Amino acid sequence: MQHVTAWPSKSRELHNHHFDSTIWNDLRYRDDDIVIATYGKSGTTWTQQIVAQLLFNGAEDLNVSEMSPWLDLRVPPKEVKLPLVEAQTHRRFLKTHLPVDALVFSPQARYIYVGRDGRDVIWSMYNHHANANARWYDALNNTPGRVGPRSSPRRNRSATISTPGWSATAIRSGPSGRTSAPGGRSETCRT
Numbered sequence: 001m002q003h004v005t006a007w008p009s010k011s012r013e014l015h016n017h018h019f020d021s022t023i024w025n026d027l028r029y030r031d032d033d034i035v036i037a038t039y040g041k042s043g044t045t046w047t048q049q050i051v052a053q054l055l056f057n058g059a060e061d062l063n064v065s066e067m068s069p070w071l072d073l074r075v076p077p078k079e080v081k082l083p084l085v086e087a088q089t090h091r092r093f094l095k096t097h098l099p100v101d102a103l104v105f106s107p108q109a110r111y112i113y114v115g116r117d118g119r120d121v122i123w124s125m126y127n128h129h130a131n132a133n134a135r136w137y138d139a140l141n142n143t144p145g146r147v148g149p150r151s152s153p154r155r156n157r158s159a160t161i162s163t164p165g166w167s168a169t170a171i172r173s174g175p176s177g178r179t180s181a182p183g184g185r186s187e188t189c190r191t
Contacts, residue, residue, distance in 0.1 A: 015147040
């Protein structure tokens with residue numbers, strides 16, 4: 001009896017103000033590609049930096065966001081991003097926040113998945129969006145191909161964040177940018 005491996009297959013598209021999973025349909029994989037896959041705010045950039053240091057022998061001042069683009073981010077649109085990725089001559093390492101059923105999976109590529117405690121993800125995500133500037137929201141909302149409603153910053157000073165089995169209220173207090181939650185948990189916002 002011969003064992004046949006069933007590789008993941010793409011079964012859906014995700015398209016909104018942030019994502020356009022259709023770019024993966026047009027990517028021509030190389031045999032040595034590395035895909036760094038995480039849920040947002042789970043250590044993606046940190047992992048990209050580690051991979052860059054390994055691939056480029058510890059070189060300093062690497063522009064990881066250009067070398068390892070977030071492929072499914074709609075900014076810039078895929079008509080601009082995909083040719084830049086195809087033109088790369090180094091070993092490619094690509095970032096995604098998509099689930100595997102929204103990716104075109106390549107058995108020849110190498111995949112790195114990073115997980116993070118959901119409570120930490122939620123606070124990091126809150127701070128990320130609470131401190132995004134108007135230029136970022138303009139890019140998300142006005143890059144051609146947006147599907148769904150416009151993305152907009154939260155204007156209030158508190159927000160209730162909840163996931164199944166866990167919830168908290170974040171309260172931004174004063175110019176220090178400290179975010180605090182019940183139970184003494186806090187993070188400093190970058191403003």
